[in-house]
């Protein structure tokens with residue numbers, strides 16, 4: 001059978017752009033799909049992490065003897081006996097980060113820091129023993145207090161320059177007709193993905209194998225190889241099904257501890273984190289304190305824009321939540337000043353979390369724009385349209401495309417924005433005050449180098465291999481559709497295998513760049529394979545295989561401002577008796593490149609918007625000053641939006657194919673959350689007449705701010 005029969009060709013056109021259920025959906029709902037903590041291994045031992053109960057200090061001693069005598073216990077690893085690792089390596093993200101180099105010293109940098117790993121024959125034995133392990137600390141006083149007034153805050157770069165300034169800010173503010181000068185805060189927020197971090201490590205004939213749940217097998221190979229001083233070719237990482245990541249599933253303490261234990265014990269060792277451990281060991285979004293100053297002419301044109309953001313980080317690693325970043329893309333002004341600053345505290349290291357920078361930054365900036373619209377007496381959409389920049393406000397580069405106005409026009413039409421009375425606090429339905437709000441969204445559209453392998457099998461099917469990660473996004477399905485179209489066959493003849501570092505280096509599922517980067521490599525390999533088959537070669541038993549590598553093509557992309565854009569709309573009802581805010585409906589219209597699979601893309605965007613509701617109204621991890629730990633570090637204490645909180649949410653898009661991408665993709669993983677919380681907060685103002693600049697908008701905050709109801 002050849003692969004280019006006319007019948008197949010005619011039915012196979014255009015798999016991309018039409019809705020497809022997930023190719024692994026049946027495996028997932030029947031339980032056939034196995035997650036990292038469930039995959040069986042012969043001779044498996046189980047490691048249980050023991051974490052510090054003090055927020056700062058030194059380990060004086062660890063009483064290992066009683067624990068080693070407990071049933072099934074095989075080893076207790078700690079700073080005095082664990083294998084040494086390289087702590088100053090530079091990871092895939094370009095910065096040295098010793099956060100996960102555990103058991104290397106006696107310092108305790110925060111509460112919940114790993115101080116030991118107890119390994120036993122069963123998970124239950126390991127847990128039992130770990131809970132009885134006595135660790136003696138020399139405790140020191142700690143400092144976990146985050147506030148905008150910290151004198152020890154300093155500007156720091158992260159993945160963008162800390163400071164960007166042009167023009168005379170004070171002069172432009174003085175010359176402005178309308179001014180906004182406010183502080184906005186967002187709390188510590190957690191990823192809270194369903195599947196906990198879990199890894200099994202083993203040595204197989206001199207090769208390190210790790211079965212894991214991560215956002216990029218190539219990434220984890222690279223970091224483990226550097227940490228353990230191994231040739232990357234002698235490390236294999238597999239991660240087939242992943243129950244959510246959101247930025248938190250890179251290299252973490254569990255993989256490192258599992259590799260150490262497998263090395264010491266010469267047998268496979270699994271380490272699974274508890275939910276409570278995840279709250280201190282897998283990163284989180286730092287709280288932010290942001291000051292925004294805007295100055296505009298009477299017609300709404302911005303003369304001055306200042307956005308300064310402060311976040312916290314640990315004493316171990318400097319992580320920057322670049323919340324001042326969106327202002328460098330969204331709006332220009334004669335004077336334009338942005339800065340990201342950080343303060344180091346005795347807390348766990350924060351990390352990337354869905355739309356890092358953009359999610360909290362858009363809350364402040366897009367709230368401030370709404371406040372400016374009110375002061376200028378302008379419709380908030382009109383204000384934004386009047387400030388559409390021609391070029392990147394800071395970079396001066398042209399935009400690859402910028403379809404924000406189209407998103408607002410389509411969104412306004414579908415949401416019914418034209419009928420809106422802009423005055424706040426006027427609409428009432430029983431005890432509910434009603435309001436609507438809007439906000440803009442943007443997120444970077446990039447690509448990373450990837451390799452893919454496409455094989456034409458003798459039975460007429462195709463196998464594509466790529467070290468992609470499907471963290472719930474539908475990436476595997478999208479890649480199947482892209483390959484099918486490139487091969488001009490129907491998707492059911494294409495099998496896409498992912499999550500194995502042996503398939504060659506590939507981009508991570510991060511920065512909204514996963515499917516875009518992998519799609520490029522898959523398209524390239526599949527297109528070349530189709531070309532070879534068109535020459536009419538017989539397919540040998542081992543098949544015909546083509547490899548692609550997009551390093552050169554991705555590297556040749558011209559420097560431009562490359563972003564997705566979006567317009568968020570929310571309608572809320574505020575209960576004046578309880579202070580409860582209910583979102584009644586939400587609409588997001590996005591310009592986010594070509595949409596490969598409308599079914600899973602809509603789900604991605606809606607998921608981000610729901611997280612925006614959650615961010616606006618519910619999520620908040622509260623650190624206890626006395627202990628330095630979190631209150632309620634679990635999914636009971638950390639409230640996320642659930643079914644009853646989520647109304648009718650609609651996501652759609654305007655036509656926006658990226659001309660510089662072979663498939664037209666820009667990436668949709670993160671933009672759904674951007675601006676969503678601001679749209680809700682702006683709607684709460686429209687309902688009540690009260691601005692909420694501190695998230696979440698809790699009932700107590702709403703009640704406290706509402707004018708007292710006259711007695712009936």
Ligand code: MOS
Nearest residue numbers: 247353354510511
């Ligand atoms: Mo994302 S925060 O780049 O996984």
